[in-house]
Amino acid sequence: MAGSYRMIEGIVVLAAMVAAGPVVALLSGDVYQLAVFERALIYAVAAASLNMILGFGGMVSFGHAVYLGIGCYATGILANADILPIWIQLPVVMAASALVALFIGLIVLRTSGVYFIMITLALAQIFYYLAVSSSYFGGDDGMVIYERTTLLWGYDPFDSWHFYFFVAGITVLCILLVNHLVRSDFGRRLVACRENPTRATALGFNVFAVRLVGFVLAGVICGIAGFLLANQAEFATPGYGSWQRSGELLVIVILGGVGTRFGPVYGAFAFVLLESVLAGYTTHWPILFGPFLICVVLFFHKGLAGLVDRLIPGRARAG
Amino acid sequence: MASLFAEQLLNGIQLGILLFLIAAGLTLIFGVMDFINLSHGSLFMLGAYFSVLFQALTGSFFLSVGLAAIAVFGLGMLLEVLLVRNLYARSHLDHVLVTYGLILIANESVILIWGSVPIFSGVPEALAGQIPLPFGIDYPAYRMLVIAVGGLVGLGLFLLIQKTRVGMLVRAGATNRVMVSILGVNISLLYALVFALGALLAGLAGAMAGPILSVQPGMGEAVLILSFVVVVIGGLGSIRGALLAAMIVGLIDTMGRAFLRDILSAFFSPQVAGEAGPALASMLVYILMALILFFRPEGLLPLQRRH
Amino acid sequence: MSHILKLEDISVSFGGIHALQGVNLQLDHGSIHALIGPNGAGKTTLVSVLSGELKPNSGTVHFDGRSVNGLSTHERARLGLTRTYQITALFQHIAVWENILLSLKARDTPKVSLMQLLRAHAERHYAAELAEVLKDFGLEEKANALPSALSHGDRRRLELAMAIISNPSILLLDEPLAGLSTSDAAELVALIRKRLKGDVPILLIEHDMDAVFDLADEITVLVDGRVLMTGTPEAVRHSAEVQAAYLSEEDDF
Numbered sequence: 001m002a003g004s005y006r007m008i009e010g011i012v013v014l015a016a017m018v019a020a021g022p023v024v025a026l027l028s029g030d031v032y033q034l035a036v037f038e039r040a041l042i043y044a045v046a047a048a049s050l051n052m053i054l055g056f057g058g059m060v061s062f063g064h065a066v067y068l069g070i071g072c073y074a075t076g077i078l079a080n081a082d083i084l085p086i087w088i089q090l091p092v093v094m095a096a097s098a099l100v101a102l103f104i105g106l107i108v109l110r111t112s113g114v115y116f117i118m119i120t121l122a123l124a125q126i127f128y129y130l131a132v133s134s135s136y137f138g139g140d141d142g143m144v145i146y147e148r149t150t151l152l153w154g155y156d157p158f159d160s161w162h163f164y165f166f167v168a169g170i171t172v173l174c175i176l177l178v179n180h181l182v183r184s185d186f187g188r189r190l191v192a193c194r195e196n197p198t199r200a201t202a203l204g205f206n207v208f209a210v211r212l213v214g215f216v217l218a219g220v221i222c223g224i225a226g227f228l229l230a231n232q233a234e235f236a237t238p239g240y241g242s243w244q245r246s247g248e249l250l251v252i253v254i255l256g257g258v259g260t261r262f263g264p265v266y267g268a269f270a271f272v273l274l275e276s277v278l279a280g281y282t283t284h285w286p287i288l289f290g291p292f293l294i295c296v297v298l299f300f301h302k303g304l305a306g307l308v309d310r311l312i313p314g315r316a317r318a319g
Numbered sequence: 320m321a322s323l324f325a326e327q328l329l330n331g332i333q334l335g336i337l338l339f340l341i342a343a344g345l346t347l348i349f350g351v352m353d354f355i356n357l358s359h360g361s362l363f364m365l366g367a368y369f370s371v372l373f374q375a376l377t378g379s380f381f382l383s384v385g386l387a388a389i390a391v392f393g394l395g396m397l398l399e400v401l402l403v404r405n406l407y408a409r410s411h412l413d414h415v416l417v418t419y420g421l422i423l424i425a426n427e428s429v430i431l432i433w434g435s436v437p438i439f440s441g442v443p444e445a446l447a448g449q450i451p452l453p454f455g456i457d458y459p460a461y462r463m464l465v466i467a468v469g470g471l472v473g474l475g476l477f478l479l480i481q482k483t484r485v486g487m488l489v490r491a492g493a494t495n496r497v498m499v500s501i502l503g504v505n506i507s508l509l510y511a512l513v514f515a516l517g518a519l520l521a522g523l524a525g526a527m528a529g530p531i532l533s534v535q536p537g538m539g540e541a542v543l544i545l546s547f548v549v550v551v552i553g554g555l556g557s558i559r560g561a562l563l564a565a566m567i568v569g570l571i572d573t574m575g576r577a578f579l580r581d582i583l584s585a586f587f588s589p590q591v592a593g594e595a596g597p598a599l600a601s602m603l604v605y606i607l608m609a610l611i612l613f614f615r616p617e618g619l620l621p622l623q624r625r626h
Numbered sequence: 627m628s629h630i631l632k633l634e635d636i637s638v639s640f641g642g643i644h645a646l647q648g649v650n651l652q653l654d655h656g657s658i659h660a661l662i663g664p665n666g667a668g669k670t671t672l673v674s675v676l677s678g679e680l681k682p683n684s685g686t687v688h689f690d691g692r693s694v695n696g697l698s699t700h701e702r703a704r705l706g707l708t709r710t711y712q713i714t715a716l717f718q719h720i721a722v723w724e725n726i727l728l729s730l731k732a733r734d735t736p737k738v739s740l741m742q743l744l745r746a747h748a749e750r751h752y753a754a755e756l757a758e759v760l761k762d763f764g765l766e767e768k769a770n771a772l773p774s775a776l777s778h779g780d781r782r783r784l785e786l787a788m789a790i791i792s793n794p795s796i797l798l799l800d801e802p803l804a805g806l807s808t809s810d811a812a813e814l815v816a817l818i819r820k821r822l823k824g825d826v827p828i829l830l831i832e833h834d835m836d837a838v839f840d841l842a843d844e845i846t847v848l849v850d851g852r853v854l855m856t857g858t859p860e861a862v863r864h865s866a867e868v869q870a871a872y873l874s875e876e877d878d879f
Binding site for chain 1: 349355402405409411412413415416417419420421422423424426427428430431540544547548550551555594597598601602605606608609612613616617
């Protein structure tokens with residue numbers, strides 16, 4: 001019973017997530033609207049990976065956007081060297097993000113609490129400044145990416161519809177992967193290490209190893225989001241890995257609902273759509289978004305996912 | 320060469336002093352209330368803007384710096400009473416998000432009022448020149464004043480915390496929160512005062528930094544992150560740690576930017592040195608932080624916490 | 627010798643305060659060894675040294691004939707050195723049955739592996755054993771509750787269950803009966819006896835003297851971080867030294 005309910009809920013959310021862009025594009029007759037939804041999908045992937053370590057592992061990473069940047073630059077560098085097939089680009093992106101996450105994880109997982117928040121921030125800054133000062137890759141100005149990733153014959157990466165479904169397909173796979181991981185045997189151990197590291201250790205779990213595996217997996221999935229972002233924006237800039245971007249990812253996760261299955265999807269869509277709508281009215285949209293954010297924290301503790309649960313009859317608590 | 324070195328040394332100390340003023344507030348607020356305040360950098364920025372505003376109104380630089388610091392003190396008090404005190408019981412994550420929201424509001428308000436173009440608030444004429452120091456070194460008078468004033472304020476802060484009753488409560492609060500509440504102190508007033516004092520220090524630092532940096536939206540964030548590095552390296556909640564770390568960070572950052580390229584060019588080709596020097600210089604502080612935390616996860620001078 | 631656990635000259639000090647000084651202790655197969663002493667004598671410190679949560683300043687912990695000084699807590703746990711906590715240490719925000727399941731999984735596959743990433747929750751495999759544990763420890767009706775919603779006695783039972791089902795080769799029980807009524811304590815003692823068949827040795831720290839003298843084969847008395855004496859319950863009961871140092875302050879003795 002509960003299982004089939006979960007499955008139906010999952011299908012509905014994912015279908016709505018994929019269909020939203022095309023519906024708006026067709027109704028408005030403006031195919032460029034798809035780009036907004038592509039950004040929402042990409043943010044959903046990045047936020048889902050952060051939610052995995054934040055919501056289930058209890059690790060508040062304030063430098064998660066660094067993997068967005070790594071994925072983006074890795075893709076851009078390969079593309080500009082004319083290496084375009086996805087089966088080369090994606091493994092390289094994943095390996096690069098895994099290495100960086102391993103390096104960062106080995107240092108930050110020795111600390112906890114506020115130290116963890118701050119040191120993830122500081123280590124992300126190292127990579128940010130690396131990008132800023134690498135004049136070979138455009139430095140502060142960023143790097144134009146001239147070619148998009150190729151997939152199969154018949155797939156045209158510069159066709160708006162083809163590209164949209166390419167992004168949507170990978171997004172769906174990533175969200176399903178994250179949801180599988182948190183429900184897996186490993187995910188249960190991750191939660192145990194968050195709930196009571198002392199007891200988890202006493203049971204024989206290597207808390208450091210469990211957290212490190214989670215941390216690296218999250219980095220890799222966020223790297224994939226960076227791969228999509230490079231294709232979508234056709235541009236790589238240090239800004240993608242900046243601490244403001246990391247802050248935005250945290251905002252999206254909280255907005256959607258920490259530790260919920262589809263919170264990151266709700267959060268990403270709310271964030272990106274709100275941003276593009278507000279930006280349409282005023283260039284000073286942050287002055288509206290700031291108070292909105294504060295209200296969310298003060299009054300909607302469980303984020304949008306909590307709100308959705310309250311709207312569905314008979315579902316008082318998120319599963 | 321020697322005079323260049325001495326000048327950069329003084330620049331490093333001057334940056335260290337400014338960082339200490341900001342970090343002292345951050346670390347106090349964290350130590351006593353267990354609150355992470357990302358918007359502390361915005362208070363720094365507002366100090367700079369208020370000073371510019373008051374200069375236009377009063378015409379006096381020194382009066383403006385004082386007024387700006389007092390204005391930020393009031394703003395900090397208001398912020399604590401209206402918003403921040405509701406968050407002490409919440410998680411650090413909530414602190415981060417709410418204060419992130421405050422940064423957005425502060426930056427955007429500043430853009431709305433003053434525009435996004437940097438404002439250069441000049442050095443007051445009396446201090447525009449250089450002053451001669453021993454060993455034939457000349458140093459800008461204004462920067463020397465910043466060092467002196469910052470040093471005095473830092474000393475005052477130490478006396479306040481070590482010698483007064485309020486300071487005793489602050490120290491007690493940082494090491495043992497439960498005890499202070501048992502003493503029957505008006506906790507909410509103490510918290511508001513500590514928050515506002517932190518704001519005052521940040522505002523003062525901003526007002527003094529105005530003529531050295533360019534006054535622009537977002538100027539608080541760069542300083543904020545450096546201050547966090549200072550607080551973490553020093554040990555959360557520890558004022559002495561913040562002072563030590565501020566000096567280390569100020570000196571290393573300044574020296575790295577000034578000399579790293581030359582040092583590297585002694586070993587590598589000019590191209591490599593020209594490329595890697597500035598890159599390494601901007602990363603130096605963060606690498607230092609990573610190293611220190613790897614070997615001493617609690618920071619250099621951690622508080623002995625008793626629960 | 628068949629000492630499965632041997633402590634040799636263990637000393638621990640915290641900033642000048644000597645919590646343990648030159649403690650020697652041996653635990654044999656199949657025995658229940660009780661550790662008693664006034665508050666602050668260093669009993670919990672000793673358990674933490676055994677489990678590896680605390681590094682001794684000097685001395686060696688031998689387990690099954692070899693030193694485990696270099697092993698971390700989780701490595702010792704994998705050898706079967708299992709402890710409970712004085713203040714119950716449960717996974718607070720997940721259900722009772724999941725707490726137990728985690729303990730079963732820790733017993734079978736403590737290390738992180740690729741399989742754990744691929745496999746969804748493998749509850750079915752453990753269904754029968756899970757049901758049995760819940761029944762034995764009287765937690766059947768509370769299987770879906772969160773530990774925070776349990777009564778004190780139920781929490782103690784869950785704490786004990788998680789330790790006992792992990793198939794320990796040594797069980798370190800840190801005040802398992804604290805705060806329980808006499809009848810609850812007796813029930814829990816019976817449960818320990820029932821579940822722990824064979825010769826699993828137990829190191830028991832307990833304030834309930836009736837339980838200690840009822841259960842223990844051997845008793846070590848710890849006072850101010852030193853071993854005052856080790857002997858049979860009879861010997862300890864009649865030692866004038868022990869009475870002077872410790873038992874005099876216990877009214878109910």
